[in-house]
Amino acid sequence: MTGGSPRRIGRAATDRAQLSMPVVEAGIGVVMILSLAALVAIGTPAPPADDPQLDVYAEDVGMVLAEEPPRHGGTTRLDELTRSQTSFDREAPALEQRVESLLPANLLYRIETPHGAVGFERPTGAVAGASTVTTQHGEVRIEVWHP
Amino acid sequence: MSRGFEPNEPISTLAGDDRGLSTLLSLVAAITVVTITLAGTMVIVEDAFRDTRRGDAERVTAIQASDRLVAAGGPIAVSQNVLAADELDSLSAADLRQVGATDRFEMAVAVDGDRIAAVGDPGGGHVVRRIALVQSSERVERTPVLVGTDPGVTLPVRTDAVELTIDPPSSTTVTEVRSGDRVVLADGGGLEGTYDVLTSPYRTLSLEFETTGPLDTGDVEIAYQSTDSDRVILAVTVDDTERASGGGASV
Amino acid sequence: MTRGPKRGGCGWDRDRAVSAVVGKSLEAGIVVLYISTMVGVLYGGVVPEYQATTGEELGERVLAESVLEVQTAVPADPEATGTTRHQLPRTIDDEPYRIVASNDSLRLVHDTAAISTTIPLRLPSDVQRVEGEWRSSAPAVVTVEQTSSGRVVRLEAGSA
Numbered sequence: 426m427t428g429g430s431p432r433r434i435g436r437a438a439t440d441r442a443q444l445s446m447p448v449v450e451a452g453i454g455v456v457m458i459l460s461l462a463a464l465v466a467i468g469t470p471a472p473p474a475d476d477p478q479l480d481v482y483a484e485d486v487g488m489v490l491a492e493e494p495p496r497h498g499g500t501t502r503l504d505e506l507t508r509s510q511t512s513f514d515r516e517a518p519a520l521e522q523r524v525e526s527l528l529p530a531n532l533l534y535r536i537e538t539p540h541g542a543v544g545f546e547r548p549t550g551a552v553a554g555a556s557t558v559t560t561q562h563g564e565v566r567i568e569v570w571h572p
Numbered sequence: 573m574s575r576g577f578e579p580n581e582p583i584s585t586l587a588g589d590d591r592g593l594s595t596l597l598s599l600v601a602a603i604t605v606v607t608i609t610l611a612g613t614m615v616i617v618e619d620a621f622r623d624t625r626r627g628d629a630e631r632v633t634a635i636q637a638s639d640r641l642v643a644a645g646g647p648i649a650v651s652q653n654v655l656a657a658d659e660l661d662s663l664s665a666a667d668l669r670q671v672g673a674t675d676r677f678e679m680a681v682a683v684d685g686d687r688i689a690a691v692g693d694p695g696g697g698h699v700v701r702r703i704a705l706v707q708s709s710e711r712v713e714r715t716p717v718l719v720g721t722d723p724g725v726t727l728p729v730r731t732d733a734v735e736l737t738i739d740p741p742s743s744t745t746v747t748e749v750r751s752g753d754r755v756v757l758a759d760g761g762g763l764e765g766t767y768d769v770l771t772s773p774y775r776t777l778s779l780e781f782e783t784t785g786p787l788d789t790g791d792v793e794i795a796y797q798s799t800d801s802d803r804v805i806l807a808v809t810v811d812d813t814e815r816a817s818g819g820g821a822s823v
Numbered sequence: 824m825t826r827g828p829k830r831g832g833c834g835w836d837r838d839r840a841v842s843a844v845v846g847k848s849l850e851a852g853i854v855v856l857y858i859s860t861m862v863g864v865l866y867g868g869v870v871p872e873y874q875a876t877t878g879e880e881l882g883e884r885v886l887a888e889s890v891l892e893v894q895t896a897v898p899a900d901p902e903a904t905g906t907t908r909h910q911l912p913r914t915i916d917d918e919p920y921r922i923v924a925s926n927d928s929l930r931l932v933h934d935t936a937a938i939s940t941t942i943p944l945r946l947p948s949d950v951q952r953v954e955g956e957w958r959s960s961a962p963a964v965v966t967v968e969q970t971s972s973g974r975v976v977r978l979e980a981g982s983a
Contacts, residue, residue, distance in 0.1 A: 447595065447850070451602030455609045462613040465620050477635070478701060485642070485703035488653040489803075494730050500774035527703055527803055599850050603857055610861070614869070626880070628887035629942050636894060636945050643899040645948035652899065672945045815883075 479532075479554025483567045486527050486534075487558040490565075493523075506538060507562035513540035533572050539563035627812060631698040633677045634810035638700040640671040641681070641806065647671070650707055654801070657708035663689040676814055682807040697811030705801040712798040718787045724780045727794070732773040735795040737766045744785035751779055875937060878916035882938040885912060886931040889922050889957070890942050893929065896965040897976055901949040904974065908981055909963040922963075923956040924978045949973045 490503050496519060499505035499512075506516045520543050524534055535544035539562065547553060553570035640646045641655075647667040648659040663681060665673070668691045673679035678692030683706075716725040736757070740746050745762035748755060749769070756769045771777055777796075781787060889909065896907040913919065920933040930941045944953065951970065955978035957963040964981030967974055 447599040447602040451605050454602075454606045458606070458609045458613050462616045465617050468620075481635075481638075481700070482703060485653055489703065489705060492651065492654070494773075529701070529703075529805055595846060595850060599853060603853070607861075617873075626884070628884045629940070632887040632890045633943055636890070636943070639894065639899075640945050640947075643947060645899075670945075672943045674943055677943060 474552065476552050476554055479552070479569050479571075480556065481554070482528065482532065483554040483556035483569045486524060486569070487556045487565070487567050489527060490520075490523070490567075491558050491560070501560075503558060503560050503565055504562065507540065507560050507565060510540045513538060517541065517543050528569065531572060532569050534570075535568045537566040537568075544568075627698055627815060629815070630677060630810045630812040633672050633679075633812075634698045634700040634808050637668070637672040637679060637810065638702050638806070638808040641808065642702050642704050649704075653703070654705045654707055655804075655806070657706050660688070660706060665689060665691045673810075676812065678811045678813060680809045682809070683804050685805075685807075692811070692813070694809045694811030697809055699807055699809045702806045702808075704804055704806050706804050707799045707801045709797040709799040711795060713793060713795045715790055715793050717789050718781075718791060719789075720786050721783055722781065723783070723787050724778065725792070725794070726776060726778040729777045729796060729798070730773050730775065731777060731796045731798075732771060733796065734769045734771050734777065734779075735766060736769055736779075737793040737795070738763050738791070739793075740764065740783070740787060740791050741785075744783050744787060744791075746781055746783050746787070748782035749779060750782070751777075874916065875935075878935060878938050879940075881912075882915050882920070882931050882933060883940055885915065886922065886929060886940060886942050889963075890929050890944055893924075893944065893953075893965055893976065893978075894946070897946050897950060897967055897974070899947050901947070901974065902969070904967045904969050906967075906981075907965045909957075909965060911957060911959050911963050913959055915959075919959045921956050921958050922978065924953045924976075926953050946976060947974075951975055953977075955979050 491501060493502040495502050495505035496516065497505065499508055502516075502520070502523070506513055506520060520536065524536065524544070528534060533545045533547075535542060535547055547568055547570060551570045553568050555566065555568045558565045558567070642649055642653050644651045647670060648655045648663055650656045660683065668679050668681065668689055671679075673691035675692070678690070678694040678697070680687050680690035680694050682688060714727065716727065718725070734751075736749065738746055738749075740762070746764070747758065747760055747762065749757035749763065751769065751771045752775055754772075756771070757763055757767055779794075781792070889911070892907065892909045896905070897903070911922070915933060915938060916935060918934045920931060920938070923930045923932055924944070927944060928941050929944045931939055933939045946953065951973040953976045957978050958980065961980040962982070964979050966977045966979055968977070
């Protein structure tokens with residue numbers, strides 16, 4: 426036989442039998458390089474779980490409240506607040522107003538005292554700054570976070 | 573003449589040259605693909621690296637400077653987180669160098685958004701904000717109402733220092749002055765003149781005078797510093813001129 | 824019948840065999856050349872640059888954390904004294920280093936000049952002086968002591 430028919434049969438046989446090696450090698454090379462790139466991208470650190478600016482806001486609020494004169498009796502505002510349950514109940518609204526006037530706009534807060542808490546509920550998982558002030562009647566904890 | 577093909581013998585449909593050429597072409601294509609992938613990976617890695625440029629030095633310098641500015645003993649603070657209005661107005665570049673600004677670390681301080689002092693001109697960098705009270709004080713003089721012997725005075729004021737001017741009539745001697753339960757002035761021979769007295773800032777101002785006879789309004793004058801405070805946000809911006817910063821708003 | 828192009832019979836077989844060998848060698852040669860070029864470019868320029876940048880960034884981070892540690896160890900209260908331990912990585916870019924204190928700065932001293940750097944240090948005003956140094960190979964400690972004229976801060980090697 427001469428002519429085309431062996432060619433036709435031959436082409437089919439060849440294509441089935443031989444995948445071009447460079448293509449396979451290139452494919453492997455590409456996969457390796459891309460997986461290394463993915464490692465680098467994943468390896469960069471996650472965003473930090475605390476916000477030092479919020480921490481320092483909470484500390485500043487604590488410092489100011491701890492040295493402020495009280496509205497009625499006691500040595501300082503925080504002292505008046507923590508003296509007794511009745512004192513706390515009476516002073517709580519004024520404390521809310523004072524904290525809101527101190528903090529930059531839009532920040533939410535929570536102040537916990539031995540007689541109760543003032544402010545908002547902190548959503549779990551929200552990044553918050555915190556600070557604690559020790560008074561003679563107990564500890565006051567201040568938390569601040571972005572809404 | 574064509575040769576015979578045995579069964580199972582692989583044959584090329586192309587001539588030998590053409591087959592070599594086609595593998596060569598696929599090799600070139602493969603190399604191109606790998607090179608492009610490599611270049612693309614370089615771009616991704618560069619990006620990831622840029623994210624890790626954290627500007628740690630300028631961050632820490634800004635934190636330090638803000639701590640020194642709001643703490644007592646610094647150039648503008650009267651006490652922790654309480655600043656003096658006149659010192660704040662006169663905050664200078666020299667003061668900033670005292671709290672950490674250098675030629676490499678440019679620094680600017682702003683009060684409620686307005687820049688009041690700077691070393692260099694930080695355009696980006698790291699900002700630390702602090703809550704502080706600014707206290708302006710003025711001298712207040714009061715002439716309290718006094719009646720009878722051993723009078724007492726209470727003023728709706730809390731202060732830690734008071735200036736007393738005592739001028740009793742010739743028939744009366746003031747032997748002792750008490751603030752709260754504490755004796756602040758005592759002289760058996762009689763107190764007369766101007767005295768500086770320390771009082772408790774944690775209690776409303778109250779003074780008791782021990783006298784041998786009656787005192788009248790005008791025999792005692794009281795002077796003190798009355799303070800007004802405003803809350804401000806003090807912002808400290810530090811820019812490291814040796815490292816390209818990743819942006820961020822300056823204040 | 825004219826002979827066709829030189830493809831017929833034994834001649835064709837021989838050419839095909841030679842082309843195959845030449846082709847394969849050429850391919851192998853190209854691949855080797857490519858790999859060696861790429862390795863040369865990467866290790867000659869790109870990789871050392873990345874290593875250097877990482878070293879510089881790490882150095883800056885270590886120094887910044889040391890400054891923060893000293894700040895925390897010396898609170899504003901003039902009565903506050905004590906000893907605080909600090910963790911330092913043993914090497915940066917495979918070399919040990921020192922952190923040297925002076926009254927107004929903390930300096931990282933490293934064999935590679937680009938990694939050495941300085942950060943200003945500003946402590947409360949009652950602190951009289953800051954002295955001492957840390958070696959990266961030894962445990963690091965900050966001591967704060969009270970003296971007649973104020974507090975003194977020292978960077979020392981701690982007991983492990």
